[in-house]
Amino acid sequence: MLKQIEGSQGMAEAIALCRPQVICAYPITPQTHIVEGLGAMVKDGRLSGCEYINVESEFGAMSVAIGAAAGGARAYTATASQGLLFMAEAVYNAAGLGLPIVMTLGNRAIGAPINIWNDHSDAMALKDAGWIQLYAETNQEAADLHIQAFRIAEDLSCPVMVCVDGFILTHAFERVDLPTQAQVDDFLPPYRPVQRLDPANPYSIGAMVGPEAFTEVRYLAHQKMIDALDVIPRVAAEFEAAFGRAAGGLVRPYRTEGAETLVVALGSVNGTIKDVVDAERAAGRAVGSVSIGAFRPFPLAELNAALAGARRVVCLEKNLAPGLGGALASNVRMALRGQAPVHTVIAGLGGRPITRAGIAGVLAAAAQDALDDLTFLDLNRPVVEAQLLRAAGLRESGPIAENLLKALNPGRVERVSPRRMQE
Amino acid sequence: MFEVRLHGRGGQGVVTAAELLSVAAFDEGRHAQAFPSFGSERMGAPVASFCRIAEAEIRLREPIVAPDALIIQDPTLFHSVDVFAGLKDTGYLLVNSVRTPAALGIADIAARLPVGHVRCLPAGDIAQRHIGRPLPNAALLGGFAAMTGVVGLDAVLKAIRARFAGATGAANAAAAQEAFAAVKEAATC
Numbered sequence: 274m275l276k277q278i279e280g281s282q283g284m285a286e287a288i289a290l291c292r293p294q295v296i297c298a299y300p301i302t303p304q305t306h307i308v309e310g311l312g313a314m315v316k317d318g319r320l321s322g323c324e325y326i327n328v329e330s331e332f333g334a335m336s337v338a339i340g341a342a343a344g345g346a347r348a349y350t351a352t353a354s355q356g357l358l359f360m361a362e363a364v365y366n367a368a369g370l371g372l373p374i375v376m377t378l379g380n381r382a383i384g385a386p387i388n389i390w391n392d393h394s395d396a397m398a399l400k401d402a403g404w405i406q407l408y409a410e411t412n413q414e415a416a417d418l419h420i421q422a423f424r425i426a427e428d429l430s431c432p433v434m435v436c437v438d439g440f441i442l443t444h445a446f447e448r449v450d451l452p453t454q455a456q457v458d459d460f461l462p463p464y465r466p467v468q469r470l471d472p473a474n475p476y477s478i479g480a481m482v483g484p485e486a487f488t489e490v491r492y493l494a495h496q497k498m499i500d501a502l503d504v505i506p507r508v509a510a511e512f513e514a515a516f517g518r519a520a521g522g523l524v525r526p527y528r529t530e531g532a533e534t535l536v537v538a539l540g541s542v543n544g545t546i547k548d549v550v551d552a553e554r555a556a557g558r559a560v561g562s563v564s565i566g567a568f569r570p571f572p573l574a575e576l577n578a579a580l581a582g583a584r585r586v587v588c589l590e591k592n593l594a595p596g597l598g599g600a601l602a603s604n605v606r607m608a609l610r611g612q613a614p615v616h617t618v619i620a621g622l623g624g625r626p627i628t629r630a631g632i633a634g635v636l637a638a639a640a641q642d643a644l645d646d647l648t649f650l651d652l653n654r655p656v657v658e659a660q661l662l663r664a665a666g667l668r669e670s671g672p673i674a675e676n677l678l679k680a681l682n683p684g685r686v687e688r689v690s691p692r693r694m695q696e
Numbered sequence: 697m698f699e700v701r702l703h704g705r706g707g708q709g710v711v712t713a714a715e716l717l718s719v720a721a722f723d724e725g726r727h728a729q730a731f732p733s734f735g736s737e738r739m740g741a742p743v744a745s746f747c748r749i750a751e752a753e754i755r756l757r758e759p760i761v762a763p764d765a766l767i768i769q770d771p772t773l774f775h776s777v778d779v780f781a782g783l784k785d786t787g788y789l790l791v792n793s794v795r796t797p798a799a800l801g802i803a804d805i806a807a808r809l810p811v812g813h814v815r816c817l818p819a820g821d822i823a824q825r826h827i828g829r830p831l832p833n834a835a836l837l838g839g840f841a842a843m844t845g846v847v848g849l850d851a852v853l854k855a856i857r858a859r860f861a862g863a864t865g866a867a868n869a870a871a872a873q874e875a876f877a878a879v880k881e882a883a884t885c
Contacts, residue, residue, distance in 0.1 A: 277718055277719045277722035277723075277728065279715070411755075440731075440732075441731070441757055444731060444732055445729060445730065445731040446714075446715045446718045446719070446728070446729070446730040446731070447718070447727075447728070447729045447730075447754070448722055448727060448728070541757050542757060544754075544755030544756060544757050545755065545756055545757045545758055547755050548755055548756050626758050626759050627757070627758065628758040628761070629756070629758060
């Protein structure tokens, strides 16, 4: 049924259709309306057979999800930003124990400085925790990916993180076609755990493994991800056949034929990129894009095929690996094996809007081979240079965040440092 | 694509207004995308929200920088926020005020826009009479439908009644209807 609905509420309805049996969440910032919507549905009986557990922290949320999944229940939780970091230890455990938990990550920046807005710092911080990471381009896909996520997770005994851009998608009202309960029931059978904790037949899971077998256990975790490279597109194809629309999969090329420059990105910014690609093509410039639907496992071969023939690749990414560049570009370089130069463009950090004009500027520079290996889109260079100058002149230059705000709003904050007072 | 930017203060319902507008456009079979200017919400702080309406799927995720219409819930924002930034020369301007554009000090902006594209609507007063609180949302949406024709009054009323149940929905719908009639009447003068 087509609805004009907030992204979070659309996801909540899709998740409810998946008949989760345990939902645990810590309902305070950073959080989305998803768990609020699910809580309301459990309370008023629209979602039956589900226990909603209000936990005391994100660490508690993931720990309860682990317990629920180990007990044989279909378990779901959601978080974002610092919330993900706070549950990090349990996130690794969920993967190590092979528990098919599904978690929505409403992607947001990580402090300090405090910032509640969208970027992919949270997802990138835990990209190697052993979870499958799927990225949604639209709210329709965000809803659809959750239905696929439970299938993928339970097929593989591997947890799945559905990454959805915080605010840009979670808080946006747009049309979402929500399937019927019967459609989802046909696609997603009840969860049948390989093993589950049972008081009538007691045993323990989570054994200690020493040097004699740890490498082998980790190798199998890697092999599970390699298997996921087959499962993810298969589930996406089955989904398309059952629901009549495409969603998910590993990579999604857009107008790549004959393209000299290809832009690679994760998540909702691909919509803006496609609008730019259309404008560039209309102007006769050979530009295309590739949206990566699964970042873990990383689709090396599929991406290599999608990018083949491009003269250059531009990774537009909402994360920064300080001292290196971007996590996405590093991975894409591995897929390309030096076949074409890969440029990193860091954009949209902490909620800075990524505009068509900004992307078009990047493409213009790329076309003239004038794009640096690492570029910060729309960087306010004078403010940065003033801070660098200040830092060079003083061993103790004060807190960077406050200094930059002062440079942007002169006269608004005037504090005299102890050093200046002595002068 | 028709792009609307709404400016108000935290607590006035500026985000809800954009959402209702998107629901009305969706009800008429169009694609619509509504989203807030994300921030730490505080009562009384300047807030903006956005609504795009189009015949085809909307893929764009940037904020609206060149709006086709502006809806201003609180004219005191003129002193603190550049609410007119990027407004197209063919654009519409709807302000919640009992005063005239000249009295509000925006005669220059009004002169730049086509005849009939600028309206000051006492939306707060209309709301006070119908709802008992000066929440200008419903009245402004009714006025917007009358001024631009981008969405119909029926779709606006349906969106309002779907969002607010019972007496609250009826009161808001009545406010929207009165505002629609007021703007239509003024246009025929």
